[in-house]
Amino acid sequence: KRRIGVLTSGGDAPGMNGAVRAVVRMALAQGCEAYAVYEGYEGLVQGGDMIREMGWEDVRGFLSEGGTLIGSARCAAFRARPGRLQAANNMVLRGIDALVIIGGDGSLTGADIFRREWPGLIQELVETGVRKEEEVAPFQHLNIVGMVGSIDNDMSSTDATIGCYSSLHRICEMVDYIDATAQSHQRAFVVEVMGRHCGWLALMAGVSCGADFIFIPESPPPEDWEHLMCGRVENNRKRGKRKTIVIVAEGSQDRNLNKITTAMVKDVLTNRSHLDTRITTLGHVQRGGQACAYDRMLSTLQGAEAVKAVLEATPETPSPVICIIENKIVRRNLVDAVEATQRVSKHIAEKNFEEAMKGRDAEFLE
Numbered sequence: 001k002r003r004i005g006v007l008t009s010g011g012d013a014p015g016m017n018g019a020v021r022a023v024v025r026m027a028l029a030q031g032c033e034a035y036a037v038y039e040g041y042e043g044l045v046q047g048g049d050m051i052r053e054m055g056w057e058d059v060r061g062f063l064s065e066g067g068t069l070i071g072s073a074r075c076a077a078f079r080a081r082p083g084r085l086q087a088a089n090n091m092v093l094r095g096i097d098a099l100v101i102i103g104g105d106g107s108l109t110g111a112d113i114f115r116r117e118w119p120g121l122i123q124e125l126v127e128t129g130v131r132k133e134e135e136v137a138p139f140q141h142l143n144i145v146g147m148v149g150s151i152d153n154d155m156s157s158t159d160a161t162i163g164c165y166s167s168l169h170r171i172c173e174m175v176d177y178i179d180a181t182a183q184s185h186q187r188a189f190v191v192e193v194m195g196r197h198c199g200w201l202a203l204m205a206g207v208s209c210g211a212d213f214i215f216i217p218e219s220p221p222p223e224d225w226e227h228l229m230c231g232r233v234e235n236n237r238k239r240g241k242r243k244t245i246v247i248v249a250e251g252s253q254d255r256n257l258n259k260i261t262t263a264m265v266k267d268v269l270t271n272r273s274h275l276d277t278r279i280t281t282l283g284h285v286q287r288g289g290q291a292c293a294y295d296r297m298l299s300t301l302q303g304a305e306a307v308k309a310v311l312e313a314t315p316e317t318p319s320p321v322i323c324i325i326e327n328k329i330v331r332r333n334l335v336d337a338v339e340a341t342q343r344v345s346k347h348i349a350e351k352n353f354e355e356a357m358k359g360r361d362a363e364f365l366e
């Protein structure tokens with residue numbers, strides 16, 4: 001019986017549990033055994049009861065739960081070869097030679113390194129007498145399949161990452177709450193949203209909430225943004241709008257890569273437009289909580305596809321990442337997807353904003 005492991009790594013995201021559930025149940029439905037690795041790569045390195053066999057009932061109720069019920073951790077040990085050697089040993093001990101990793105680009109890069117090193121790691125286990133030749137013989141190749149779980153929607157090659165729509169939904173709900181108090185006092189609110197170096201959450205929240213102005217890292221505002229922003233805000237007020245909402249992505253910066261902070265934006269609205277202004281940093285409410293319907297659907301369909309990808313893999317197949325493109329669940333080359341994602345950060349660092357926007361695969365960023 002084929003044994004498939006599943007783990008969640010990096011920041012949690014709503015929908016990760018749905019993905020674990022789908023991988024476990026699809027694996028069982030295909031006649032495989034399913035194993036959950038607790039606490040991300042940490043569980044792989046530690047082994048023992050951090051790697052647990054999962055039955056159909058073990059994932060009951062997972063679909064709607066936020067966060068990740070099997071835990072996630074930033075694991076320094078796995079970043080070094082000795083940690084990965086230990087992980088390989090634990091996997092051989094449990095007879096697991098396929099892993100579905102649910103995480104962001106960093107976690108998926110780590111997974112592919114592990115796969116490439118695998119034959120060498122197995123050989124080392126034998127050479128150092130940790131495992132016998134016959135023990136490792138059935139485990140010559142490691143299959144890795146990636147699934148992207150992140151609220152940031154920052155991975156190239158997929159239209160949506162698992163979690164991003166739950167987070168967007170939460171942000172909209174929070175801005176609606178803010179709206180009520182803002183209107184009552186005719187105030188301005190500067191709302192900071194997450195996203196790391198990616199402006200997707202801020203941009204989509206701004207569109208969905210009818211914000212007056214939006215700051216995102218990929219498309220910094222022109223140098224005279226203070227003038228531009230206040231002009232728009234004041235115009236909207238003249239038209240009868242009783243509130244002002246400015247959304248600032250946490251990674252926002254100007255064209256010289258100087259950080260644009262919520263405090264700076266507040267000062268401008270206060271001093272130039274004479275608005276009574278407050279700052280709200282939404283923080284981790286954007287990440288926790290129930291998964292929305294889209295994330296439940298996405299994680300379930302992708303989890304099933306991930307198991308199919310494991311079963312169809314040959315030693316030559318490059319590691320795939322499961323994506324959604326134009327509403328189709330598809331496989332893409334994991335390394336290419338990670339490289340494309342990292343190219344966007346490079347473009348931003350080089351102030352090549354036009355290319356950075358193209359790299360986000362988001363035509364509406366224009």
Ligand code: F6P
Pocket residue numbers: 011150151152194195196250287
């Ligand atoms: O990647 C998800 C994310 O929530 C980002 O949006 C944010 O910048 C970061 O993680 C926060 O990380 P932490 O929870 O470690 O503070």
